[in-house]
Amino acid sequence: MTRLVAASGTRVRVRETGPADGDPVVLLHGIGRSLEDWAPQHDALPAAYRVISMDLLGFGLSDPPPRRPVTLARLATGVGDVLDALGVRRPVHVFGNSLGGAVALAMQAAHPQRVRSVVLAAPAGFGRQVVLDLRLLAIPGLGGHLLRHTGPRTARRTERALFDDPSFVTEERVRHALRVAAQPARTEVFLDVLRELGTVRGIRPGWRSALLADVARDPRPTLVVWGDRDRILPVRHLSAARAALPHARSHVFADTGHLPQVERADGFAALAVRFLGSV
Template sequence: MDGVAVRVRVRGPQDGTPVLLVHGIGRSLEDWRDAQDRLAADFRVISMDLPGFGLTPKLRAKPGLPTFARAVIGVLDGLGERRPVHLMGNSLGGAVSMTAATTHPDRVASLVLVNSAGFGREANLPLLPMLYGVLSALPVLGARFRPLARDAGLALNQALFADPAFATAELVRHAAKVGRQPDFRATFVGTLLTLGAPVAGSFPGWRRALLAAVGKAGKPVMVVWGDRDTVLPVRHYHAAVAALPHARSHLFPNTGHMPQIERVEEFTALAKDFVTTCAMIES
């Protein structure tokens, strides 16, 4: 897309109902790996790195919801997938998915919003680990900040889950690798600045406009959340249910910011039922 090779992972039968999975800010397609493998028993499932995150370089365009939504459609085009796709987005990926559904309604069949951005002001994001990461890269003083960067990175990944054991050594190592990607910091900061500001939190304007557009689009929606999310707290779930009164909804107990990892079996069962029901209505 725009001369940039977007990293994707495709599983499941070619003729299966198409599903596309979108990760959150600063993350990668690995956040969907186990859920993707389970969903692929029934559907054609695509996961992708948003440009500038994961292991994919950034695009020339400014990072933000419109650019990321365009990248989602670009991936579908690149794979030759012209059927309406069922989008599942976690955190920032939920807002990206909603944007794609409103800007390209003919390409989107339904939305599964997983602890999605767009429903409240608060967003507890990992600025301290980023700062330590920058300091640890300094040529002379960097060595003394590297232990702090490692500890902050571990704490950050543990905070994504109600059970910190889900922050496995493999997950933490990959998150650190993603954070060292050359375009990561510029994409992270650039994305944040389009959505909100320190202290002020998420700007209400884009949230109101996006939710109004989603309501008008009339796509089937399912909202799921973890009740112990420390990034986008559970009050956002209740705001989402109020804003999208016709959506299916499910609140996972004792679960953090990524139910698709922490409650993978229960999540995929819900998602399979939702997509299957939507596909039956379409046909």
């Protein structure tokens, strides 16, 4: 079950499983996505963990934020505000997929005392290349038009791009994508974040280098995971991640797309649990 929590001047949708005194694990989704992208991990991770997934500020089914623009820094601060609202005082293991990976690193950089370890699943921030659809959305005028006219065909194509195995593109996923696309202020928040982080040419280098420099000053145990058939952020970004985070462990799942935590749910959980056990 999910619920809305008052945080950052709005209401943020969260899902929690596990005991309140369990070791906290926080799960963060990608741009335009929702906590459903982490749903399998609530079942796959051991029941002893307190697992918390959330819809980032203005994304998923969270309410619109009280002010704009929504930036990477605000998203990271919003995660901390949600943890405060939930009474989480202990340092957390933060998992981030795609944009959620960048948010996890931003949280580590700004509030290192709150982060115990980091697990990055196909994270943004390690290369310029990104799928053409996202680059087109950065074009003024065009991006807003496309986001405001998301229909079943577009939603299905987007879901298909996320997975190597087409069987994951279910009617339930498409219906949920359309529900998310219809949320108030969804387009504006999406474009705020997209235009801060990228252009039609790809992901901007400035914020990436600044963020990674901040992270390097106070590193945390880190695991980086990728799928070898990622159509959104190519697996070759992993080389840059290894160079920027020389202390990090890494793993590549075969025959896997942009959501390894879904497409390889059990393998991902097993890998993460081994990593957390060594922290």
